Amino acid sequence: MKSHTIDYLQRIVFLLPVAFLIGVFVAYPFMSSIYYSFTDWDGLSQAKFIGLDNYKYLFHDLSFLHSLKNIAFFTLGAVFLLNPLSLALGMALNSSIRGKSLLRTVFYLPSIISLIVISNIWVIILAYDGILNKVMEEIGLGTLTLDWLGDYDRTPWVILFIILWQGLGNSAVFYIAGLQSIPTEIYEAADIDGATPLSRFWNITVPLLMPTVTIVTFFQLSGMLKLFDLPLIMTKGGPGDVTLTPTMLIYNQVYQASTAGYATTTGVVVMIIIVAVSAVQLKLTRSREVEL
Numbered sequence: 001m002k003s004h005t006i007d008y009l010q011r012i013v014f015l016l017p018v019a020f021l022i023g024v025f026v027a028y029p030f031m032s033s034i035y036y037s038f039t040d041w042d043g044l045s046q047a048k049f050i051g052l053d054n055y056k057y058l059f060h061d062l063s064f065l066h067s068l069k070n071i072a073f074f075t076l077g078a079v080f081l082l083n084p085l086s087l088a089l090g091m092a093l094n095s096s097i098r099g100k101s102l103l104r105t106v107f108y109l110p111s112i113i114s115l116i117v118i119s120n121i122w123v124i125i126l127a128y129d130g131i132l133n134k135v136m137e138e139i140g141l142g143t144l145t146l147d148w149l150g151d152y153d154r155t156p157w158v159i160l161f162i163i164l165w166q167g168l169g170n171s172a173v174f175y176i177a178g179l180q181s182i183p184t185e186i187y188e189a190a191d192i193d194g195a196t197p198l199s200r201f202w203n204i205t206v207p208l209l210m211p212t213v214t215i216v217t218f219f220q221l222s223g224m225l226k227l228f229d230l231p232l233i234m235t236k237g238g239p240g241d242v243t244l245t246p247t248m249l250i251y252n253q254v255y256q257a258s259t260a261g262y263a264t265t266t267g268v269v270v271m272i273i274i275v276a277v278s279a280v281q282l283k284l285t286r287s288r289e290v291e292l
Helices: 003-036 053-058 062-093 100-112 115-126 131-138 155-180 184-192 197-225 229-234 246-255 260-286
Strands: none
Touching: 003 260, 053 260, 062 100, 062 155, 062 197, 062 246, 062 260, 100 155, 115 131, 115 155, 115 229, 155 197, 155 229, 184 197, 197 260, 229 246, 246 260
């Protein structure tokens, strides 16, 4: 047997375990979900095929439409606020300020703590009888106390603030790495040509950071579109459904309404949205990348 044939067979043998795992734990569940999205199924009994009825009902389901509006708010807020904030933080922590190693640790710490722990801590702080309102009462600001987690207008902003706080350090780490990959010779040449700090930022830093922007934005988009733990623990989707997300809706459909078939329909649509949004984002940001 020829050596290249043996080499080919060895590669096949090494790939078989991976292919088996992907088939069992990825491909089969995915194809099953597509099938069950066309059925009336409670997750236990025999599934009944009903065609496109689930999809027709889903796009008239107010809970689903509200969850899409909510997740759009969180996603856009995270992308358009978290990106510039984390870039500014990354630039500050990449400068020659004193104690930057400690500051990097402090800002990065929230991103490695479990969201379940973070959510419960913030509930203790922001509950109507929580720490924040009690402190405000003690210092004579009792008239400013609010139901931070029970207000239709303010609660989504509270959740967004916590998302920004929790993700700021993680995104900043990527930007620090991107900034350190830019050769200092480019900045030195710009200084010789008399470039201003603002000109250096827009014409050197931003273009050369675009690969980092692509990565950070992708993680932010995919993470926000799958947002689940934080609003589930802090507000359970409330008040009303102003913090309900699609993944929370899927959870409720399966474990509260016992409509697993309808839940898979929601999951398939959410997956299509995530793939479409991510593809558009990658195309837009990659088109602006430049090479050294």
